[in-house]
Amino acid sequence: MNATPTALAPTLGTLEERARQRTGAFGEDALIVCDSLVRIYQSEGVEVQALQGLDLLVEQGELVAIVGASGSGKSTLLSVLSGLDVPTAGRVRVGPWDLMSMSAKQRVAYRRSMVGFVWQQTARNIVPYLTAAENVEFPLALAGARRRVRRARAAELLDVLGVGYCADRRPSQMSGGEQQRVAIAVALANSPQVLFADEPTGELDTATSHDVLEGLRTVNRELGTTVVVVTHDSSVSEHVQRTVAIRDGRTSSEVVRRTHTADDGTEHVVAEEFAVLDRAGRVQLPREYREALDLVGKVRLALESSHVSVWPDRLPPDRPQEPPTRTGRHRAVPAHEEQQ
Ligand SMILES: Nc1ncnc2c1ncn2[C@@H]1O[C@H](COP(=O)(O)OP(=O)(O)OP(=O)(O)O)[C@@H](O)[C@H]1O
Numbered sequence: 001m002n003a004t005p006t007a008l009a010p011t012l013g014t015l016e017e018r019a020r021q022r023t024g025a026f027g028e029d030a031l032i033v034c035d036s037l038v039r040i041y042q043s044e045g046v047e048v049q050a051l052q053g054l055d056l057l058v059e060q061g062e063l064v065a066i067v068g069a070s071g072s073g074k075s076t077l078l079s080v081l082s083g084l085d086v087p088t089a090g091r092v093r094v095g096p097w098d099l100m101s102m103s104a105k106q107r108v109a110y111r112r113s114m115v116g117f118v119w120q121q122t123a124r125n126i127v128p129y130l131t132a133a134e135n136v137e138f139p140l141a142l143a144g145a146r147r148r149v150r151r152a153r154a155a156e157l158l159d160v161l162g163v164g165y166c167a168d169r170r171p172s173q174m175s176g177g178e179q180q181r182v183a184i185a186v187a188l189a190n191s192p193q194v195l196f197a198d199e200p201t202g203e204l205d206t207a208t209s210h211d212v213l214e215g216l217r218t219v220n221r222e223l224g225t226t227v228v229v230v231t232h233d234s235s236v237s238e239h240v241q242r243t244v245a246i247r248d249g250r251t252s253s254e255v256v257r258r259t260h261t262a263d264d265g266t267e268h269v270v271a272e273e274f275a276v277l278d279r280a281g282r283v284q285l286p287r288e289y290r291e292a293l294d295l296v297g298k299v300r301l302a303l304e305s306s307h308v309s310v311w312p313d314r315l316p317p318d319r320p321q322e323p324p325t326r327t328g329r330h331r332a333v334p335a336h337e338e339q340q
């Protein structure tokens with residue numbers, strides 16, 4: 001056999017040529033682009049790096065969930081995307097809006113026209129002394145919409161979210177889940193292109209939380225709104241196509257769900273987990289992988305024809321052969337030489 005796997009590896013020249021052909025700026029076609037975002041908080045002389053070079057692309061029309069441990073940077077990311085906070089470094093764009101260089105006036109316009117928000121605390125989203133319909137009409141009135149238009153829009157949105165029957169109720173006459181679905185309708189009143197929701201199910205039980213996540217899915221499907229939702233709800237990946245996990249201020253892995261049609265026509269939902277390779281070439285290895293092979297400190301990398309392998313620094317006694325090293329990655333070893 002002449003062709004060893006090493007011999008099939010692309011040459012450095014081929015890889016460089018491919019890289020040259022990839023022109024375009026990072027994420028130029030995406031609706032939301034976070035490129036190496038850094039957010040450092042200073043409090044009482046202590047520096048907290050809430051975002052540590054985070055990359056994220058969201059396409060127009062996507063419904064994306066963000067999950068991650070407490071303190072991993074989810075709310076910081078959403079504050080940046082919603083125009084409430086400015087990152088320390090990096091690049092962030094939503095549609096035509098460059099969030100790093102917006103003036104205060106542009107920031108207000110961005111928040112009014114481009115994006116809508118839903119927060120965890122229901123009280124922060126809706127006014128307690130107004131009915132559900134009045135709550136949805138309120139931002140429309142501020143924007144100068146006529147009464148008839150406001151009424152029709154409020155009725156439509158409450159219907160889409162399955163809470164049309166709450167139109168004349170005040171928040172105190174609704175359940176937590178109903179209030180959050182009304183809050184989503186309020187956030188959508190001015191037809192934003194993107195809806196951000198930070199833990200909208202945080203105060204709800206499982207069944208009610210399911211209704212709210214389904215509400216977001218309906219909004220995404222029927223109104224075409226791009227939705228980014230932060231949640232602790234572990235069942236969220238059942239409701240969305242893409243779940244992005246954040247660890248230590250960076251996107252670390254993604255679960256993508258797609259519908260697969262078998263030969264007999266039956267449809268199955270397939271969920272696949274990917275590690276995220278960031279712009280600087282970093283990948284976070286899951287803890288169980290690191291522990292299983294005792295990977296600490298240094299590892300050996302080898303470029304194969306179709307993948308990259310990661311090897312422990314110290315070779316196990318039952319594997320005396322050296323793995324390919326980084327420097328030797330493009331060396332094609334003739335078969336006869338190998339057999340010696
Ligand atoms: N205003 C602030 N000043 C100082 N540190 C902050 C500030 N806001 C957040 N942090 C810190 O930044 C880190 C990320 O916080 P963030 O609120 O984004 O986490 P989170 O993923 O939303 O967590 P949770 O799931 O608990 O809501 C944390 O270590 C937090 O203590």
Ligand SMILES: [Mg+2]
Pocket residue numbers: 074075076
């Ligand atoms: Mg948070």
